[in-house]
Amino acid sequence: MVHELKSFVRGDFHAGDGARADLVNPSTEEVLATASTEGIDMGAAIAFARETGGAELAKTTFADRGAMLKALSKSIIAHRDELLDLAMKNGGNTRSDGKFDVDGASGTLEYYADLGAELGATNVMIDGEGAPVGRSARLFGQHAFVPRGGVAVHVNAFNFPAWGLAEKAACAILAGMPVVSKPATSTAIVAHRMTEIFVAEKILPPGVFSFLAGGAGDLLDKLGGQDVLAFTGSHATGKKLRTGAAVLERGTRVNVEADSLNAAVLGPDVEEGSDTESLFFTDVTRDMTQKTGQKCTAIRRVYVPRARLEAVVAELEGRLAKVKVGDTAHEDVTMGPVSTAQQHKDVKAGIEKLAGCSTIAFDGGAGGKQPLGQKDGKGFFLFPVLLVCESPRPGDAVHTHEVFGPVATVMPYDSPEELVRLVGAGGGGLVSSVYSDDKAFLKKAVLGIAAFHGRVTIGSAKVAGQAIPPGTVMPQLLHGGPGRAGAGEELGGRRGVGLYMQRVALQGDKALLDLLLGSPAR
Numbered sequence: 001m002v003h004e005l006k007s008f009v010r011g012d013f014h015a016g017d018g019a020r021a022d023l024v025n026p027s028t029e030e031v032l033a034t035a036s037t038e039g040i041d042m043g044a045a046i047a048f049a050r051e052t053g054g055a056e057l058a059k060t061t062f063a064d065r066g067a068m069l070k071a072l073s074k075s076i077i078a079h080r081d082e083l084l085d086l087a088m089k090n091g092g093n094t095r096s097d098g099k100f101d102v103d104g105a106s107g108t109l110e111y112y113a114d115l116g117a118e119l120g121a122t123n124v125m126i127d128g129e130g131a132p133v134g135r136s137a138r139l140f141g142q143h144a145f146v147p148r149g150g151v152a153v154h155v156n157a158f159n160f161p162a163w164g165l166a167e168k169a170a171c172a173i174l175a176g177m178p179v180v181s182k183p184a185t186s187t188a189i190v191a192h193r194m195t196e197i198f199v200a201e202k203i204l205p206p207g208v209f210s211f212l213a214g215g216a217g218d219l220l221d222k223l224g225g226q227d228v229l230a231f232t233g234s235h236a237t238g239k240k241l242r243t244g245a246a247v248l249e250r251g252t253r254v255n256v257e258a259d260s261l262n263a264a265v266l267g268p269d270v271e272e273g274s275d276t277e278s279l280f281f282t283d284v285t286r287d288m289t290q291k292t293g294q295k296c297t298a299i300r301r302v303y304v305p306r307a308r309l310e311a312v313v314a315e316l317e318g319r320l321a322k323v324k325v326g327d328t329a330h331e332d333v334t335m336g337p338v339s340t341a342q343q344h345k346d347v348k349a350g351i352e353k354l355a356g357c358s359t360i361a362f363d364g365g366a367g368g369k370q371p372l373g374q375k376d377g378k379g380f381f382l383f384p385v386l387l388v389c390e391s392p393r394p395g396d397a398v399h400t401h402e403v404f405g406p407v408a409t410v411m412p413y414d415s416p417e418e419l420v421r422l423v424g425a426g427g428g429g430l431v432s433s434v435y436s437d438d439k440a441f442l443k444k445a446v447l448g449i450a451a452f453h454g455r456v457t458i459g460s461a462k463v464a465g466q467a468i469p470p471g472t473v474m475p476q477l478l479h480g481g482p483g484r485a486g487a488g489e490e491l492g493g494r495r496g497v498g499l500y501m502q503r504v505a506l507q508g509d510k511a512l513l514d515l516l517l518g519s520p521a522r
Contacts (some may be wrong), residue, residue, distance in 0.1 A: 005035040005192045005213035006264025007200060009045035009180075012255065016040055016214050018076070020071075025382045026092035026337040027327040027373070033192075034092075034330065037214030045180065045210055046222040050151040053178030061123050065174050066116015069510045071108035072223055076162070079197055083162065083190055090189040091161065092380070093334040094328045097291045100376075102190070103401045104165035105191055108491075109123050111475040112170035115493060117297050123147055123176055124520040125494065127503055131512075134282040136143065140510035144520060145501035150226030152500055153219065155241075157232040158184035158347025159340050161191040161293040167491060175500035177228065182212040182219070182341075187341045220244055225251040228500050230490065234298070235259040238486050239282035255499060256486035257479065259402045261426035262287075263301040264470070265419060265445060266308065267436025269298075275464040280435040283459065284408065285319045287471040289335045289384055294343070297471040298400060303419055306412035313410050317362040320384040325364065327379065333372050337380040338405055342382040348399065350403030351385055357396040358387040358409050382406060383506050393423035416441060420448035428452050428483020433470040435459040454481035454489065 005023070006013040016036030023033040057065070076083065080102060118124065122148075130142035152172035156164035161183050169179045183191040195211040198204060212219070223229060223246040231241055231254070238256035246252040264284050270276045287299040304312045328336040337343050351360075362385030371381040382405040389398050392411040399422070413419040423432060432453050434445050437460050449454050453508035455477055457470040473479045478492035489495055506513055 002031055003033040003189075005033050005041060005188060007037055007213045008211040008513070009040060009049045010194050011083075014040055018268055020516040021190055021214060023090060023186060025089050026339050027329065028375065029378045030110065031149055033189055035188060035213040037217055038210050040212070040217070042217050042219040043222045046219070049178040049180050049207050049210050050149075051207070054149060054151070055172070056181045056205035056208055057176045057178060060176070061121045062116045062119035062174060065122050065176065066113045066119070069109045069116060069170055069173060070113035071201070072105045072166075072198060073113060075197050075201050076106040076109070076166075076194065079193075080106075083193060086190045086193055087162070088328045091187045092292065092328060092339055094333060095335055098335070101160050101162045104160070104163035105194075107481060108163065108475045109170050112174050115497070116174050122517075122518060123418055124517055125497065125501065126496070126517070126520045128445075129327055129457065133462045133507060139508070140513055141157050141505055141507045142513055142517070143503060143505050144517060145498050145503050148222065148226050148228070148393065148500065148502050150177065150228065152177045152228045152230065154179060154180045154181045154182045155216065155229070155231045155233065155297070156181065156191070158187045159291060159296070161187050161189075162194060164232060165191045165194060166472070169209065171491065171496040172228070172500045173204075177500045178208050178210075180212065180219070182211040182216055185214055188213055201475070202463055218248055220494055223250065223252040228253045228255070229501070230255045232257045234522065235484055255480070255488040255490060257296065257430070257488050258484065258486035260296050260430040260485045261300045261399065261402055261479060262297060262429045262470070263303060263423045263426065263432040263449075264299045265423070265432070265433065265434045266304045267438055267441050267445070268305040269436055269438035272311070275461045276435050276437055276459060279459045279464045279467055281315055281319060283433060283469050284316060286469055288408050289323050289406050292335055292338050292382065294338060294404055295471050295472060299433070299471070301398060301423070301426065302410040303413050303422060304407055304410060306414055306478070309388070309390070309410065309412045313386065316386055316410070320364060320386060323364060325381055325383050326374060330373045335384070335406065338382055339380070341380055343404065345383065347382055347403055347405035347407065350401060350405070351395045351407055353401050354387055354403060354407070354409060357398055358389040360385060361388045361410070362386040364511055371433060380441050386410065392422055394421065399425040400427070416448065419445060423449045424452045426452065426484070428481050428485045428487070430481040430485050431455040431457065431470050431478065433457040433459055437461050452482065454478050454485065457508060
């Protein structure tokens with residue numbers, strides 16, 4: 001039976017009118033649900049969240065909100081199996097990929113719940129040390145984060161419907177800001193079910209969380225200077241949002257997380273068969289194929305010393321050949337389809353574009369290989385593709401075009417200086433990783449590429465046994481990056497909370513400032 005997804009606004013579920021979008025199983029193309037927001041009054045939805053939800057959160061402290069987030073996390077855990085089944089059906093995820101999304105959601109909520117308990121019974125957060133501004137210590141200045149009076153609108157991407165909703169909502173709600181969450185329609189079933197669970201369990205006060213199942217309509221036109229817009233998606237869409245009237249005329253705060261040509265670098269010191277080399281190959285293979293390469297943090301560019309190029313490509317080919325592509329309803333499958341028909345077309349077109357400056361070294365679908373469990377040619381299946389660009393130059397497609405699928409390009413470098421230039425040619429990324437035990441090389445490489453990224457991970461022998469894959473976003477650390485990556489910053493503990501608060505400098509009699517601030521979180 002086809003399920004109708006309803007939006008949760010103004011404290012209740014509402015069905016949209018008019019044309020409806022189909023949500024399908026990308027393995028079979030079967031229609032699972034429909035959604036529409038036509039006819040929903042976006043202005044009324046925003047007003048209810050801002051006024052009712054804002055008033056409810058104003059009565060609470062960080063500790064109170066942390067308790068709410070803890071309850072949200074527990075509710076996801078309690079319904080984990082159901083959510084995983086939906087992720088497999090609507091997202092084309094393997095069960096392992098579904099866990100990456102759903103467990104990431106509950107884990108991030110739990111982290112910010114604990115942070116709320118740590119921040120305690122206040123709703124003001126101190127920013128750094130204060131300082132005297134006059135001739136004596138009495139005249140004092142102190143920066144602090146205080147609650148904003150607006151609403152947080154979250155526009156999320158199709159690839160992480162659970163985690164995307166949770167990581168943004170956790171920071172905003174902890175900051176004291178009500179949320180209107182709008183997932184990508186094509187894979188919204190998991191996020192919609194999470195919303196149903198939250199509402200049924202009455203975890204949040206009225207107006208604190210709203211959900212849109214369908215298009216955004218004129219939602220963004222309703223935002224003002226106290227509101228925050230956080231977007232995850234393409235660079236082109238992010239650019240449009242930044243030029244909207246809400247941002248340019250009314251000063252809506254905007255945070256964008258967009259395209260990212262993330263890199264993995266093998267250091268010249270890494271020996272064949274070493275733990276560091278093993279970690280490198282494991283991470284590259286995983287990030288190419290996990291979620292079918294549909295991760296904003298996936299490795300797209302692989303840089304290796306020129307003398308190691310042939311051997312590295314051969315090892316990656318062998319590992320990718322073991323990937324079993326097909327319908328994720330089959331237990332043997334280790335990589336499912338991409339999420340939509342458009343993604344399928346875009347990845348194929350992207351591979352052709354990269355082939356203009358590279359050669360295809362490995363195509364898992366060569367020779368007419370068929371996906372496991374595919375029926376009647378249905379499904380948006382792709383096989384892993386590995387390319388080689390032997391003479392990489394800034395401006396090549398490999399440095400300017402992201403293929404959002406199981407695709408990566410291997411390139412040689414001859415010096416740390418050349419490596420930094422090539423990685424930087426990507427225009428800014430979310431995360432890149434460097435694998436080496438040579439401290440001199442690491443200093444040049446890591447610090448050289450750091451300015452182009454929001455996060456850089458270092459793989460070495462001493463952490464190989466406990467290293468977290470670079471494609472895993474951690475709530476403790478920043479998620480975002482400069483340039484083409486959107487120039488935004490999310491998460492990062494208190495930094496992520498600060499996105500939804502107003503930093504203000506308070507200046508005056510120190511005793512009065514202490515009285516006004518009470519016992520703020522430090």
